[in-house]
Amino acid sequence: MEFQKTPGWLDWYDGPSKPRFKVPAGSVDAHCHVFGPGAEFPYVPERKYTPCDASKQQLYALRDHLGFARNVVVQATCHGADNRAMVDALVHSNGKARGVATVKRSVGDAELQAMHDAGVRGVRFNFVKRLVDFTPKDELIEIANRINKLGWHVVIYFEAVDLPELWDFFTSLPTTVVVDHMGRPDVTKPVDGPEFELFVKFMREHKNVWSKVSCPERLSVAGPRALNGEQNAYRDVVPFAKRIVETFPDRVLWGTDWPHPNLKDHMPDDGLLVDFIPHIAVTPELQRKLLVDNPMRLYWPEES
Numbered sequence: 157m158e159f160q161k162t163p164g165w166l167d168w169y170d171g172p173s174k175p176r177f178k179v180p181a182g183s184v185d186a187h188c189h190v191f192g193p194g195a196e197f198p199y200v201p202e203r204k205y206t207p208c209d210a211s212k213q214q215l216y217a218l219r220d221h222l223g224f225a226r227n228v229v230v231q232a233t234c235h236g237a238d239n240r241a242m243v244d245a246l247v248h249s250n251g252k253a254r255g256v257a258t259v260k261r262s263v264g265d266a267e268l269q270a271m272h273d274a275g276v277r278g279v280r281f282n283f284v285k286r287l288v289d290f291t292p293k294d295e296l297i298e299i300a301n302r303i304n305k306l307g308w309h310v311v312i313y314f315e316a317v318d319l320p321e322l323w324d325f326f327t328s329l330p331t332t333v334v335v336d337h338m339g340r341p342d343v344t345k346p347v348d349g350p351e352f353e354l355f356v357k358f359m360r361e362h363k364n365v366w367s368k369v370s371c372p373e374r375l376s377v378a379g380p381r382a383l384n385g386e387q388n389a390y391r392d393v394v395p396f397a398k399r400i401v402e403t404f405p406d407r408v409l410w411g412t413d414w415p416h417p418n419l420k421d422h423m424p425d426d427g428l429l430v431d432f433i434p435h436i437a438v439t440p441e442l443q444r445k446l447l448v449d450n451p452m453r454l455y456w457p458e459e460s
């Protein structure tokens with residue numbers, strides 16, 4: 157099938173620089189995606205955008221180039237609950253990738269088990285309205301209870317303003333809960349203001365809640381962008397991510413977010429994005445926890 161990209165779509169950055177920051181041995185890129193390729197794994201009719209293709213081979217070439225050892229491939233919304241492209245990436249990774257799926261209530265036990273065997277360890281619940289249609293909470297709870305039996309966790313994606321109304325639901329989830337991109341704070345607001353304090357309280361009071369301190373390129377308002385050799389990119393995001401890394405060093409994850417779905421204003425150089433890490437995890441110990449120990453404990457517990 158031939159797909160036309162959404163008008164204005166930005167393709168991922170070709171030929172990223174070599175990071176100056178050398179990630180520790182065994183580092184995990186714990187948030188990234190594959191798109192299609194559409195000719196092999198068609199994008200679903202209910203998608204909100206049509207991306208460029210971003211294949212497993214391209215993802216794994218990036219992994220090697222950046223110095224990472226493993227990936228966690230998160231189902232992108234353009235594939236809906238059709239997990240074939242993500243699962244295909246896992247089974248062709250030589251055990252170096254695990255995954256997070258999107259499932260519906262109708263998913264069968266055998267299908268869940270097959271995904272588990274392929275390396276899936278979580279499901280993603282998305283509350284960002286521009287990306288997905290609404291799913292009733294009772295359906296999500298039912299899914300959470302089922303996947304909990306497999307030892308999986310729930311990944312949640314939402315925007316900071318929506319945390320108050322989602323609080324009761326999130327805190328009732330029976331699994332480990334991983335928040336994408338720190339719950340998308342508005343970084344023009346103070347890092348110690350009420351909005352981000354609520355997120356910190358969410359993590360402080362609920363020890364099952366983890367956070368990805370990823371996506372400065374999405375959250376930043378003032379930049380500068382990770383382009384043209386910039387070694388100090390997205391400075392306005394640093395206080396937020398650094399605070400989460402230092403307050404909850406054992407419950408944070410980092411990922412490139414490659415191929416950066418829906419970024420509208422620029423595409424970062426992924427090498428420079430890796431150079432962001434030492435600004436938010438400033439000691440070798442924090443870096444090792446963020447990039448190796450924590451993702452290994454969550455995704456490869458049998459090896460950690």
Ligand SMILES: O=C(O)c1cc(C(=O)O)oc(=O)c1
Binds near residue numbers: 231374419
């Ligand atoms: O699955 C996606 O479509 C998706 C989109 C976005 C975003 O548009 O913010 O971010 C993500 O991490 C993943």
